[in-house]
Amino acid sequence: MRRADRLFQIVQILRNKRLVTAHDLAERLEVSERTIYRDIQDLSLSGVPVEGETGVGYHLRYSLDIPPIMFDADELEALVLGMRIIKVWGGSELGNSAQSALDKIQAVIPEELKNHIDDSKLFALGFGRREDLETTLDTCRHAIDGFKYISIHYKRADGMLSQREVKPLGLFFWGNVWTLTGW
Incomplete structure (x- = not known):
């Protein structure tokens, strides 16, 4: 054996x-x-x-059973596009998790649906994305999940640079802009 x-x-x-x-x-x-x-x-x-x-x-310790999940072609395309967006705009950790999830899905779906994923013509491009975005998003996510404060540096409306300690509550994605909410 x-x-x-x-x-x-x-x-x-x-x-x-x-x-x-x-x-x-x-x-x-x-x-x-x-x-x-x-x-x-x-x-x-x-x-x-x-x-x-x-x-x-x-x-x-616990069951390894997961219920069978089958996606149709449109559902798969929605997942693939979402994962591609996360890989580009969601930070390095979520990007890696998105790729891992996609790999797991591809490992269990029928061959014709694997081909559908490979042939998808929907893409996410990172034009306008800042180089430090991945690290910043990962830091903010960890602070939100861990209920921790972070220090932010920003430019006020009057043009002066400022720094604050904030407790982040959430991140919102607006197409190509992320907004951090906190107090």
Whole structure:
């Protein structure tokens, strides 16, 4: 049995929601217990929520099941365009997350819909985008999520430079302009 198949089988066995020992897994999969210990460790490092300990048994902390989701071509195109906009205008962290989400969607959709994504003629361009935008957006998002203050430097209406400590509450996108709300 290939290693990838064995890892998949271990996850399937652990989905039963009862404790399974390494000995039981080793017998069932016809490998050594030591191999099972390595596989369990590798699954954990890969983000599979395996819980347990040697001699007692293993199980999944929570279910890995997700409901099946199927998109039609228009829904996929809307998601692709949204992700492309985020990659250009949403900061580096959200941009990377958008690409990761798109990769996951492409991994599970039928081939004809994969072709539809690849052939999409809707794009997001970054004309007028400032170079420091990604870092600024990431900083603001973290401050909003963490309820933290940030220091901003800006030009007042009278042209004077000013600095303030603000607690950001939200970010709003207006096409090619971001607005930070806060107090």
